[in-house]
Amino acid sequence: MNSSLKKIKLTPPQILVIGFAAIILVGAGLLTLPIASTGTPLSFLNALFTATSATCVTGLVVVDTGSTFTFFGQIVIITLIQVGGLGFMTMATLIAFMLKKRISLKERLILQEAMNQGSMEGIVRLIRKVIAYSLTIELVAAIIFSIRWSFDLGPGKAIYYGIWHAISFFNNAGFDLFGPITGPFSSLTSYADDFIVNVVSMGLIILGGLGFIVMADLMDYKKNKRLSLHSKVVLSATGALILIGAIVIYVFEYTNPKTLGSLNWYGKILAAFFQSVTPRTAGANTVDLGALRQASQFFMVLLMFIGASPGSTGGGIKTTTFTTLIGAMLAMIRGKEDIVLFHNRLGKDRILKAITLTMVALFLVIFVTMLLSTTEDHSLLMILFEVTSAFGTVGLTLGLTSDLSEFGKMMIIFTMFAGRLGPLTLAYALGPKAEKELYRYPEGKITIG
Template identity: 60%
Template sequence: MAMAVPKMRFAPPQILAMGYAVMVLIGTLLLMLPISNTTGRPLPLIDAFFTATSAVCVTGLVVVDTGTFFSTFGQVVILVLIQIGGLGFMTMATLFALVFQRRISLRDRLLLQEAMNQGSVEGIVRLIRRVLYYSLAIEAAGALLFAARLAFDMPFGRALYYGIFHSVSFFNNAGFDIFGDFRSLTDYADDPIMNLTAMALIVLGGLGFIVLSDLADFRSKKKLSMHSKVVLATTGFLILLGFVVILIFEWSNTGTLGRFGWNGKFWSAMLQSVTPRTAGINSVDLTALHHSTQFMLLILMFIGASPGSTGGGIKTTTFAVTIGAMIAMMRGREDVVFFRQRLARERILKALTIILLALALVIAVSMILSATEDHDFIVILFETTSAFGTVGLSLGLTPELSTFGKVMIALTMFAGRVGLLTLVYALKPKKSTEKFRYPEGKIIIG
């Protein structure tokens, strides 16, 4: 007898979109409280909304300095929003259900399936348990490493607090920092411990929990899935490409790498190549980068992290599938093949759809902001792409945005975190079944 699926009032994409919206609303109300900042006055609604959206969408774009403007209470609110936004509110809800030994219903499993971008509900609760274990373990390790290094520069209690905040922020690819004056990691540009810890947190958070779970099982299974292989290969290629390009273009730029020795050049170039995985931290002045380097970072931000991760962007697999389809077409082959396995046609169409939707969003928002904001177009395009990819890297535009501009960037962050296809499905969840197929026609391409 077939098991009946409980009927939902809202489709999973709608519930996910509404869930993130509710988190933004709660965060906005909390950040507006006078206790949340050091001035003792309520934060303006638009600034509280923007900051809450940036935290829930794990972006890191800010209109006020997190380290000096917000009080400890406000910073903790931001930290909690980052953690919930990075892991997903459904994952956090599952945590409470597991703690209180509540049964995970089929409805909940369907929501988790949508949230983790899985093909079925099979093994979804097991995956969520691993997500929680891995996240807490990695964040704890990162916090201890940060605290041990920062203890040389500040009291241990403060160093531990800084370590926890930045470990959670970097692992969730949020990019928020509390060093003050928008400094990020510029004071530690040539510090191997700070850079290695930050890069490890960013990469592990950006690979995706599916890949982390696959890697954890590698010792017993002795093999990786095609998905994990593609993610690892693409991530490694993009990091190496970004590192080489940044090193070449910025080697003699006295405003960036030119002021460092070999050690500083290496760590700074490597961190700036890793951070477009949607982390949003920097160890050099981004406004001093050559336009060619800024455009390279823009491309890396657009690609972003991997599916099922804490990052945004079109995702590494979408980029890889599109490149694979192009190569297959150029070679006259029908199938896109990775690691001796071919991809289904609908996967290719989905990748193309995501890229076109993302391009349409970034172009439309950039065009609108170019008409409302008095800044160079490369700065506007960079900020918009950073918002869509939930990266948080900035050329200084965000604090100077108009109210309309803040709303546009906030909505772009929301779309980038929830996912464009999820938003499309949320607006039109019902699938229409084709009663018939039209006769095939021909059109000239190229």
């Protein structure tokens, strides 16, 4: 038996899939324990849904986190968020650092896959930076949150809430504990015009969604005096999407009395920016999303599908993929042969990967949406919003999550899992091993358009 197990060689994508699945199952088992819930213990399906949402840093919940879970259950959830956000291999590397163990070649290959890197060069150094930056950002945000909420909750609870929500928001999870205080599933709606809570939360979400590669690049900017092409694309795309998103939401919701209409002028601006930032895979909200106009809801679906950036705690097809597709479209319109970004030409392998990733993601979202439209008695936009939120590991909902059927919950669990790992990683893990082609077919031409 042992010899046969040794012969099993798992690829890095397969190890990532198995690792995340194992963490989810352990988390689900812990959340079914009576000590984890304030009332009746959770069913295994609801515990599995919650554990998947936490590990995949999504934020979709079938029960209110603050009202349903005890201190033990909340600690399990926030641990799953931290491990899932940074990646279980990053956490394993942290333990190896603490034990002064050497990182093997196999482990470096898995880290390369987990961080979406093109090579292993400097991967361990990057992981050290990831851990240091993440803990520092979470600590600073936790202190600010604690001071702000001490006026509302008292010192002890404010510190606990500060630490908990700093981890949740930086990892783009969107879980919150405000249910017992402001009502179940209320998120940050009671802080819609609170400058400190909004700015710190948005800062955490943006920093978590930029990706650790970009964060490391920014920290080294003073020394290197330059940014990589990847960082330039991520920063410009992120800034443009946030600004455009805020303008669109501000325009559509300005006169809506159920959302921005009831806020003062700076509250409108804060809320518009927050609702533009949070679809980038964060999951928190400061206005009732179900009360948004349908145009705003559909626009948020587009933002959720794009998602965050590679190597981050977020999901979606990623900002770099979206930028590559826009670049390809503009190059075709202009009659150019190459896609050029910041005076750099993109290789054809990058373009093909961007197209493949987008098409696989689109097929997944459409397929699950069609299935759920036959099993869930809700509008198509509501279902599409939920599925895209699950795929982008966003966690925003129009109120469908708690009404899902058992089949619906299982489909959303699968979608969250696929979205966190990435559809291509999942396909590589489940598909047959690629073999090098020994010959090429002659080139043919077809008419396009």
